[in-house]
Amino acid sequence: MEDLPGKLALYRGLDAVKFRSTVKPGDECEITARLVDHKGNVYVCDAQLSVAGKRAAQARITVALVPQE
Numbered sequence: 001m002e003d004l005p006g007k008l009a010l011y012r013g014l015d016a017v018k019f020r021s022t023v024k025p026g027d028e029c030e031i032t033a034r035l036v037d038h039k040g041n042v043y044v045c046d047a048q049l050s051v052a053g054k055r056a057a058q059a060r061i062t063v064a065l066v067p068q069e
Helices: none
Strands: 007-019 029-039 042-051 054-067
Touching: 029 054
Parallel strands: none
Antiparallel strands: 007 054, 029 042, 042 054
16 A cells, blocks of 8 residues: 555556446445565556445456556
8 A cells, every 4th residue: 555645547457357247327336455466666456346245246356556647
């Protein structure tokens, strides 16, 4: 978290994406992510989105932190 101030997160990749159920307008979504790798300014997280306690989607997300101007 100390790397975030003054930085902008840019998507570099989405892998192993799985959509498991439909998310409808008005659904309350909970997103959880776990950092699995970090090299330089590149971060890899495993993330999942749940609705009413049921997993609706999951993915491995790669982002790069760049200085925000």
